[in-house]
Amino acid sequence: MNRSDPPAADPVxxxxxxxxxxxxxxGATLLLLVxxxxxxxxxxxxxxxxLLAMPLSAWWALHRFRLPAATAERRAPAARRLRSGxxxxRRARPSPRPALPKAA
Incomplete structure (x- = not known):
């Protein structure tokens, strides 16, 4: 069974x-009007x-964290880009400058 497949019976x-x-x-009404x-x-x-975020996250958890269809399609396994070279x-450090004589 694939994660994106809908379950046969909704156990909720x-x-x-x-x-x-x-x-x-x-919560949404209160946030908009008050x-x-x-x-x-x-x-x-x-x-x-x-008022809004906790009920939304509870609703999302109730549906077992299923992703929306558009997001699930976007997250399809894509070919990983590998560098060819x-x-x-790191470059070698340049040699330090010779110390200059100090003026009196």
């Missing part, structure tokens, strides 16, 4: 999906993290 409870979608919709929701709180920290070498 649809109620959990609904709750996460609802939380994402509420300026204070874009700030930080001493108790919770950065609010956009808790030998590995670069």
């Amino acid at each position: 409870d649809p109620r959990i999906k609904d709750v996460l979608r609802y939380a994402i919709a509420i 300026p204070a929701a874009r700030g930080s709180s001493e108790t919770f920290g950065w609010l956009p993290l808790w 030998p590995q670069a070498r």
Whole structure:
């Protein structure tokens, strides 16, 4: 079974999906409409993290971290580019300049 193949039956409870979608919709609405929701709180920290990023990451984890189709196609095994020449070498250090006599 390939990672990009869709599973035969979705083992995720649809109620959990609904709750996460609802939380994402509420968080996005709050971030768009309430300026204070874009700030930080001493108790919770950065609010956009808790209102939008955490529900989105939970939803992504619920779907077992599947990549979107466009990204999966882009990440197809590509031929690795190898250099044809030998590995670069350091240049030899130039000889130090002779010391000049100091003026009195």
